[in-house]
Amino acid sequence: MSGSGERLVVAIDGPSGSGKSSTARGVAERLGLDYLDTGAMYRAATWLALHEQVDRTDRHRVSELVARARFGIDLDPRTATIAVDGVDVTTAIREPAVSAAVSSVATNLEVRHDLVARQQALIADSSRGIVVEGRDITTVVAPDAQVRVLLVADPAARVARRRAELGETVTADDVTDQVIRRDADDSTVAAFTEAAPGVTVVDSTHAGLDEVIGRICTLAEPYAPSAT
Numbered sequence: 001m002s003g004s005g006e007r008l009v010v011a012i013d014g015p016s017g018s019g020k021s022s023t024a025r026g027v028a029e030r031l032g033l034d035y036l037d038t039g040a041m042y043r044a045a046t047w048l049a050l051h052e053q054v055d056r057t058d059r060h061r062v063s064e065l066v067a068r069a070r071f072g073i074d075l076d077p078r079t080a081t082i083a084v085d086g087v088d089v090t091t092a093i094r095e096p097a098v099s100a101a102v103s104s105v106a107t108n109l110e111v112r113h114d115l116v117a118r119q120q121a122l123i124a125d126s127s128r129g130i131v132v133e134g135r136d137i138t139t140v141v142a143p144d145a146q147v148r149v150l151l152v153a154d155p156a157a158r159v160a161r162r163r164a165e166l167g168e169t170v171t172a173d174d175v176t177d178q179v180i181r182r183d184a185d186d187s188t189v190a191a192f193t194e195a196a197p198g199v200t201v202v203d204s205t206h207a208g209l210d211e212v213i214g215r216i217c218t219l220a221e222p223y224a225p226s227a228t
């Protein structure tokens, strides 16, 4: 609860590899809040388009497919599973084929309209408060969130983190594609390269995960239940 009795919403945006998912999960666990990874929803929509072999350049067809889909989203930060029409896709959405294709679905404005509405409904239904991360959370999905953060890190640090995570399974070109090219495509439809007015910039380049989680929890302190 915030001081005014509203549920706490923490909104975190940022480029690929800045640490949004790890940080948002950590903040949610520490503050006892729900957690929503909106990137996982775009990935799940992409998994569906690939699974159904829909031509992704046919934007209307893709958006119709996604509109009919039932997303099962677990908001527990310790598990955070996601299912599409009853199929658990939590692991499958991290496959390189989905990472390579996801921007083509995330830049489909009809899909965005649909998923933003679903994200707003999930936020409205969260009774204990929620940490939400993505690319347009501070600006479009939850611009009224009490805590709004743009999490950034130098491109070299972001590429190195992704490379360490993926190991030998991908080439250096694949890693650069997953970070730099994806950001360039995604930033055509969402404003996550500059902080909007009222958004706090947190730079994780030289700050460890625990430190970044701590900084955001400090920003949330005035609104956290213990402060009421």
Ligand SMILES: Nc1ncnc2c1ncn2[C@@H]1O[C@H](COP(=O)(O)OP(=O)(O)OP(=O)(O)O)[C@@H](O)[C@H]1O
Residues within 6 Å of the ligand: 014, 015, 016, 017, 018, 019, 020, 021, 022, 023, 039, 161, 162, 165, 204, 207, 208, 209, 210, 212
């Ligand atoms: N502050 C940090 N310092 C060092 N490494 C970090 C930090 N935060 C996250 N990481 C590591 O960086 C990698 C990318 O983190 P994460 O997946 O949370 O980023 P992201 O911004 O959600 O990326 P994407 O948008 O591409 O999904 C992970 O391996 C994670 O453990």
Ligand SMILES: Nc1ccn([C@H]2C[C@H](O)[C@@H](COP(=O)(O)O)O2)c(=O)n1
Residues within 6 Å of the ligand: 016, 038, 039, 040, 042, 043, 102, 103, 106, 107, 133, 134, 135, 136, 137, 182, 186, 190
């Ligand atoms: N609110 C959001 C969340 C994500 N996206 C896009 C950007 C990425 O290419 C893709 C997957 O996100 P990730 O799992 O890497 O965080 O979805 C977006 O456009 N808006």
